[in-house]
Amino acid sequence: xxxxxxxxxxxxxxxxxxxxxxxxxxxxxxxxxxxxxxxxxxxxxxxxxxxxxxxxxxxxxxxxxxxxxxxxxxxxxxxxxxxxxxxxxxxxxxxx
Amino acid sequence: xxxxxxxxxxxxxxxxxxxxxxxxxxxxxxxxxxxxxxxxxxxxxxxxxxxxxxxxxxxxxxxxxxxxxxxxxxxxxxxxxxxxxxxxxxxxxxxxxxxxxxxxxxxxxxxxxxxxxxxxxxxxxxxxxxxxxxxxxxxxxxxxxxxxxxxxxxxxxxxxxxxxxxxxxxxxxxxxxxxxxxxxxxxxxxxxxxxxxxxxxxxxxxxxxxxxxxxxxxxxxxxxxxxxxxxxxxxxxxxxxxxxxxxxxxxxxxxxxxxxxxxxxxxxxxxxxxxxxxxxxxxxxxxxxxxxxxxxxxxxxxxxxxxxxxxxxxxxxxxxxxxxxxxxxxxxxxxxxxxxxxxxxxxxxxxxxxxxxxxxxxxxxxxxxxxxxxxxxxxxxxxxxxxxxxxxxxxxx
Numbered sequence: 001x002x003x004x005x006x007x008x009x010x011x012x013x014x015x016x017x018x019x020x021x022x023x024x025x026x027x028x029x030x031x032x033x034x035x036x037x038x039x040x041x042x043x044x045x046x047x048x049x050x051x052x053x054x055x056x057x058x059x060x061x062x063x064x065x066x067x068x069x070x071x072x073x074x075x076x077x078x079x080x081x082x083x084x085x086x087x088x089x090x091x092x093x094x095x096x
Numbered sequence: 097x098x099x100x101x102x103x104x105x106x107x108x109x110x111x112x113x114x115x116x117x118x119x120x121x122x123x124x125x126x127x128x129x130x131x132x133x134x135x136x137x138x139x140x141x142x143x144x145x146x147x148x149x150x151x152x153x154x155x156x157x158x159x160x161x162x163x164x165x166x167x168x169x170x171x172x173x174x175x176x177x178x179x180x181x182x183x184x185x186x187x188x189x190x191x192x193x194x195x196x197x198x199x200x201x202x203x204x205x206x207x208x209x210x211x212x213x214x215x216x217x218x219x220x221x222x223x224x225x226x227x228x229x230x231x232x233x234x235x236x237x238x239x240x241x242x243x244x245x246x247x248x249x250x251x252x253x254x255x256x257x258x259x260x261x262x263x264x265x266x267x268x269x270x271x272x273x274x275x276x277x278x279x280x281x282x283x284x285x286x287x288x289x290x291x292x293x294x295x296x297x298x299x300x301x302x303x304x305x306x307x308x309x310x311x312x313x314x315x316x317x318x319x320x321x322x323x324x325x326x327x328x329x330x331x332x333x334x335x336x337x338x339x340x341x342x343x344x345x346x347x348x349x350x351x352x353x354x355x356x357x358x359x360x361x362x363x364x365x366x367x368x369x370x371x372x373x374x375x376x377x378x379x380x381x382x383x384x385x386x387x388x389x390x391x392x393x394x395x396x397x398x399x400x401x402x403x404x405x406x407x408x409x410x411x412x413x414x415x416x417x418x419x420x421x422x423x424x425x426x427x428x429x430x431x432x433x434x435x436x437x438x439x440x441x442x443x444x445x446x447x448x449x450x451x452x453x454x455x456x457x458x459x460x461x462x463x464x465x466x467x468x469x470x471x472x473x474x475x476x477x478x479x480x481x482x483x484x485x486x487x488x489x490x491x492x493x
Contacts, residue, residue, distance in 0.1 A: 003325075005318060005321070005322060007322060008318060008319050008322055009319070009322060009323065009326075011300075011301050012199060012257075012260050012326055012330065013198060013199030013200075013260055013300070013301065013311055013323075013326075014197070014198065014199070014311060014312055014313075014319065014322075014323040014326075015301045015309060015310070015311045016309070016310060016311075016313050017308060017309045
């Protein structure tokens with residue numbers, strides 16, 4: 001058998017590195033709603049980041065922002081936010 | 097260089113397994129006790145409590161966690177050991193597949209026992225068969241000495257940089273687990289010397305806290321195909337490696353087992369019996385007796401079940417007049433026993449000959465000398481052109 005495929009993994013076992021080759025699911029495409037932040041209500045407590053299942057809340061120094069490449073739109077951040085700073089809004093509102 | 101003679105003691109198969117594992121210096125051990133393996137877990141815990149083994153024992157609530165702990169520790173770079181049986185083996189089934197897929201070189205003893213379905217607390221190889229396609233290397237041994245030696249060899253195979261696969265060492269529950277026989281346990285310094293080669297290899301990748309690396313992350317599309325292909329080819333490479341390690345072990349310790357298969361009086365044999373595990377010891381006695389009667393019979397003891405030793409078996413069986421296979425398990429949905437089925441798959445390479453399938457020794461029923469004698473007689477008759485029964489469940493007749 002002649003293998004034309006260019007190997008993705010550098011290792012014998014399927015190891016990958018997030019800074020180089022990280023094979024991952026495009027979970028952002030699963031989303032039907034996204035968290036929208038009212039920055040005036042946010043006090044940077046970090047509960048949203050703590051509860052986020054795929055750990056995609058990015059630390060922006062004075063608030064957290066969901067990385068939409070990975071956010072599945074589960075809404076847990078909005079549910080947990082004690083100040084109601086995060087609100088889930090339908091993706092349809094953001095489509096071009 | 098030769099190993100110095102080890103201490104000979106009378107030990108059960110389970111105590112032998114624990115001692116052999118101890119000599120390989122595992123750093124993490126996670127075993128959940130299950131009949132007939134419990135003595136392995138107890139003995140290893142005793143070693144750690146007594147300071148005879150410097151390993152972290154992780155007390156888990158079940159086998160699924162045991163394998164998860166072992167895989168994680170292995171990926172973190174540790175040498176690991178675990179042991180299980182039957183219900184325990186199938187309770188860790190998903191993690192068993194992950195361990196193989198992640199290519200974690202875990203060494204595990206599986207003390208063969210019948211599987212769930214009918215609560216058979218008894219010997220049989222059905223557990224091993226149920227995990228056939230898990231991607232593990234599966235080796236079956238015959239006696240207590242072989243348990244000790246094979247566990248040591250298993251680390252050389254699993255952790256070999258060209259292999260990187262988990263290895264399951266199988267021995268018959270009840271027959272070997274609780275059988276006490278004399279075993280020469282190698283000296284610590286000699287086991288250290290035999291395993292020293294592993295330290296000279298390139299380091300394998302490992303999990304480092306804080307580093308953004310991982311194993312087994314979603315292998316999408318071609319990533320999946322590639323990982324599967326590498327795993328598949330590694331299993332193919334393992335066959336020759338088993339032979340090489342066995343030879344090296346023999347040169348150093350003075351005991352060898354033939355590698356993938358052990359051939360007993362096959363060279364000039366007309367007919368061959370194929371079996372595995374402790375039944376192979378009985379079969380050797382029968383071969384000797386039948387030779388006295390003038391039947392040119394030989395025995396192939398299958399040691400490596402996965403990967404299947406296609407080339408070695410072809411070489412051993414090609415040109416023979418008939419083969420009888422004794423399986424200690426059944427193949428649901430296919431008439432032959434599992435080992436017989438595998439052998440049938442290489443039938444074109446070994447030539448057209450009668451291959452008779454026998455099911456025996458389920459649920460602690462002994463594979464006796466008369467049973468194997470009957471197999472030899474029937475295979476001998478089939479070799480001479482007599483009609484034969486394709487599949488025979490010996491205990492039912």
